Amino acid sequence: MITVSSLTKSRAQVRVLHDVSLEGAEGTVTALVGPSGSGKSTLLRCLNGLETFDAGQVTIAGHRLAAGPQAPGLLERLRRDVGMVFQQFNLFPHLSAVENVALAPRVVLGLSASDARARGLDLLDRVGLRPFADARPATLSGGQQQRVAIARALAMRPRVMLFDEPTSALDPAMAAEVMEVIVELARAGQTMVVVTHDHGFARRAASRVVELAAGRIAREGLAGDVLSADGLASA
Amino acid sequence: MKSLLGALAVVGWLTAATVAADLDEVVARGELIWAADQEGGGPHVFPDPADPRRLTGFEVELAALLAEELGVKPRFQQGQWDRLPLLLGRAADCVINGIELTPERLRDYSCSRPYFGYSLQLLARRDGPVDTFHTLAAPGPEGRWRVGVLTGSAAESVMRSRSDLEVDVIGYDGTIDSLEQVSSGVLDAAVMDDCIFNFYADRFSRLRTVERPFAGGFYTILTARDTPKLSAAIDAAIGRLIADGRLKSLYDRWDLAGRQQMLMLRDGAEIPVARRKTLGELARDTLPLLLKSAGMTVLLSCLAFPLAVGIGLAVAVGRMHGPTWLKPLLTGYVEVLRGTPLMLQLYAIFFLLPKIGLALPAVAAAVIGLALNYSAYESEIYRAGLKAVPLGQFEASLSLGLSKWQALRYVLVPQAVRIVMPPVTSDFIALFKDTSVCSAITVIELTKRYSVLALSTGRIVELAVVTALLYLCMSWPLALLSRWFERRLERPAADGTEG
Numbered sequence: 001m002i003t004v005s006s007l008t009k010s011r012a013q014v015r016v017l018h019d020v021s022l023e024g025a026e027g028t029v030t031a032l033v034g035p036s037g038s039g040k041s042t043l044l045r046c047l048n049g050l051e052t053f054d055a056g057q058v059t060i061a062g063h064r065l066a067a068g069p070q071a072p073g074l075l076e077r078l079r080r081d082v083g084m085v086f087q088q089f090n091l092f093p094h095l096s097a098v099e100n101v102a103l104a105p106r107v108v109l110g111l112s113a114s115d116a117r118a119r120g121l122d123l124l125d126r127v128g129l130r131p132f133a134d135a136r137p138a139t140l141s142g143g144q145q146q147r148v149a150i151a152r153a154l155a156m157r158p159r160v161m162l163f164d165e166p167t168s169a170l171d172p173a174m175a176a177e178v179m180e181v182i183v184e185l186a187r188a189g190q191t192m193v194v195v196t197h198d199h200g201f202a203r204r205a206a207s208r209v210v211e212l213a214a215g216r217i218a219r220e221g222l223a224g225d226v227l228s229a230d231g232l233a234s235a
Numbered sequence: 236m237k238s239l240l241g242a243l244a245v246v247g248w249l250t251a252a253t254v255a256a257d258l259d260e261v262v263a264r265g266e267l268i269w270a271a272d273q274e275g276g277g278p279h280v281f282p283d284p285a286d287p288r289r290l291t292g293f294e295v296e297l298a299a300l301l302a303e304e305l306g307v308k309p310r311f312q313q314g315q316w317d318r319l320p321l322l323l324g325r326a327a328d329c330v331i332n333g334i335e336l337t338p339e340r341l342r343d344y345s346c347s348r349p350y351f352g353y354s355l356q357l358l359a360r361r362d363g364p365v366d367t368f369h370t371l372a373a374p375g376p377e378g379r380w381r382v383g384v385l386t387g388s389a390a391e392s393v394m395r396s397r398s399d400l401e402v403d404v405i406g407y408d409g410t411i412d413s414l415e416q417v418s419s420g421v422l423d424a425a426v427m428d429d430c431i432f433n434f435y436a437d438r439f440s441r442l443r444t445v446e447r448p449f450a451g452g453f454y455t456i457l458t459a460r461d462t463p464k465l466s467a468a469i470d471a472a473i474g475r476l477i478a479d480g481r482l483k484s485l486y487d488r489w490d491l492a493g494r495q496q497m498l499m500l501r502d503g504a505e506i507p508v509a510r511r512k513t514l515g516e517l518a519r520d521t522l523p524l525l526l527k528s529a530g531m532t533v534l535l536s537c538l539a540f541p542l543a544v545g546i547g548l549a550v551a552v553g554r555m556h557g558p559t560w561l562k563p564l565l566t567g568y569v570e571v572l573r574g575t576p577l578m579l580q581l582y583a584i585f586f587l588l589p590k591i592g593l594a595l596p597a598v599a600a601a602v603i604g605l606a607l608n609y610s611a612y613e614s615e616i617y618r619a620g621l622k623a624v625p626l627g628q629f630e631a632s633l634s635l636g637l638s639k640w641q642a643l644r645y646v647l648v649p650q651a652v653r654i655v656m657p658p659v660t661s662d663f664i665a666l667f668k669d670t671s672v673c674s675a676i677t678v679i680e681l682t683k684r685y686s687v688l689a690l691s692t693g694r695i696v697e698l699a700v701v702t703a704l705l706y707l708c709m710s711w712p713l714a715l716l717s718r719w720f721e722r723r724l725e726r727p728a729a730d731g732t733e734g
Binding site: 048050075076077079080082083084086088090091092093094103104107108149152153156162 | 625627628630631632633634635636637638641645646649650653
């Protein structure tokens with residue numbers, strides 16, 4: 001489902017990713033961990049083309065990204081199959097919760113307004129926010145906003161979901177409710193890549209863990225092996 | 236003492252009761268300040284083609300002769316022709332500029348004895364359908380005939396009073412603007428003083444005089460009502476210039492048929508003084524016209540502003556997200572339109588486009604001019620608005636599979652529009668007031684109507700108050716709207732609905 005081979009990327013003459021290769025099979029959850037600045041968020045953003053890279057190749061959900069700028073239209077096709085959730089939620093503040101979820105199905109997939117809304121309400125139900133369908137993002141708590149953002153990404157029925165530190169901007173109680181939703185998705189067999197600092201969460205949700213350090217893969221393996229080897233699991 | 240004089244001057248200006256310089260002061264100063272408009276001012280007053288820094292014209296020489304008679308030097312004061320009388324008592328002692336002797340002027344100013352006899356001449360294209368004055372009595376192939384005149388001139392009031400003619404009379408601020416417009420086909424005909432056309436005839440070879448002049452009258456020198464000694468001195472001086480032949484030889488030098496002029500001046504007709512209107516009559520006669528012109532102001536604003544916003548938004552998006560080759564073009568568009576005066580742009584659209592075969596009606600030209608000019612400002616506002624939308628919004632849209640244009644349309648632009656609502660509303664108020672510039676291209680909106688009515692009725696203060704109130708009635712709701720938007724944006728949370 002996901003293959004990254006020999007990915008290399010420099011930014012302002014500094015190498016941020018160095019010869020990174022990894023695999024993510026269908027139905028598995030891969031956690032990307034590592035200290036700040038290790039390149040894990042950049043790697044994630046290369047997977048859906050929000051960042052370009054200098055060498056190597058990415059294959060994801062049947063789409064192939066080469067180094068440099070992409071062919072016209074490729075990224076739009078790819079992103080229909082690859083959803084993303086951001087640290088800062090990035091909900092559209094001028095739209096209600098259900099409109100946030102229904103926008104892409106309506107605009108990109110061409111669903112009718114009522115079908116798109118129905119799909120939006122279903123997904124809000126799934127993340128426990130059906131009663132807040134008509135609320136503007138500014139009136140929701142951070143945890144609620146992030147759950148709406150997850151519903152928004154799921155609305156395209158993506159084959160792969162990318163999470164960029166989805167709980168870092170939340171206090172522990174809210175983080176827990178968002179983690180619950182992600183763990184639930186993992187159980188349902190959604191293929192996911194999750195960038196996180198929270199090793200407890202990584203161990204619970206991920207089947208494989210890849211640890212990055214200074215743009216290189218430091219370690220990788222089964223979640224339990226990597227995270228317990230040096231006692232990080234208790235962090 | 237100075238501030239007291241200043242206050243007096245302001246009061247004097249407000250009440251049009253001029254604190255003018257009478258003869259003693261003119262003599263003490265050693266200068267007679269005379270006002271005229273040198274724009275398209277031949278043969279009266281115009282820049283000498285050989286040395287444009289120097290003014291020439293038969294009235295320049297007349298002013299010199301009059302000053303000499305008073306024992307002082309002449310000094311020229313420039314002004315917009317139809318507003319020259321307003322300079323009396325403030326910037327000028329007298330107005331010498333082809334001012335026709337009319338009942339209204341006799342009522343409002345002190346008018347000298349006639350110094351020149353003019354005739355009104357109808358002018359049209361040689362190849363055009365207007366070949367007799369009588370042609371104007373029946374509608375033309377495109378409906379009513381369009382006839383240009385100088386705003387505030389006798390030609391205008393004579394043509395407007397001829398209800399027997401099928402003509403729309405269009406007023407221009409410059410003497411020869413109407414000749415340009417007849418030449419380029421925008422107008423069917425023009426009416427002006429014969430001496431003006433005779434002077435410029437060589438420049439407009441496509442035009443011809445239609446029949447003999449059909450009306451006429453006399454030029455007078457205006458002075459303020461409260462400078463009787465100056466008025467009397469000017470009258471006496473004109474008398475001496477006529478008696479000893481100096482005026483005749485002046486006119487002969489300018490090819491203005493000196494002998495005929497002297498005969499006309501000798502037989503100068505009596506003109507009755509107009510009665511001042513009561514306030515009731517004033518309201519009855521001017522309010523409907525002012526309201527109609529306020530309607531034009533609203534029409535111009537409401538047509539031009541949405542266009543300006545649409546174009547401005549497109550330009551902003553094009554500059555930020557368009558193809559590389561387009562960006563410098565759009566930047567140039569914005570800088571040219573922001574960097575040149577609105578007045579000049581309106582002139583270009585109205586007077587220059589017809590020369591390449593694109594003649595637009597005045598209202599259309601005004602709307603387009605205002606829209607283009609304001610689109611430059613709106614595009615800068617929208618550019619700032621788009622920049623204020625966080626990058627995360629764009630990335631979130633793209634990550635959902637939206638194209639760049641879909642992201643702009645559904646996510647970025649709607650947010651930018653909300654962000655810039657207060658400055659955009661404030662620009663709408665600015666445009667609303669800028670519509671007054673359109674009078675330069677013959678559109679009669681509220682300010683122009685005020686100016687015309689104030690001069691023809693002599694009720695400058697009363698009408699100014701009414702006009703200002705009309706503007707306030709229209710802009711106040713806009714200001715309220717603008718403040719409402721601002722309050723709404725300050726409390727974004729209050730605008731959501733709790734589920």
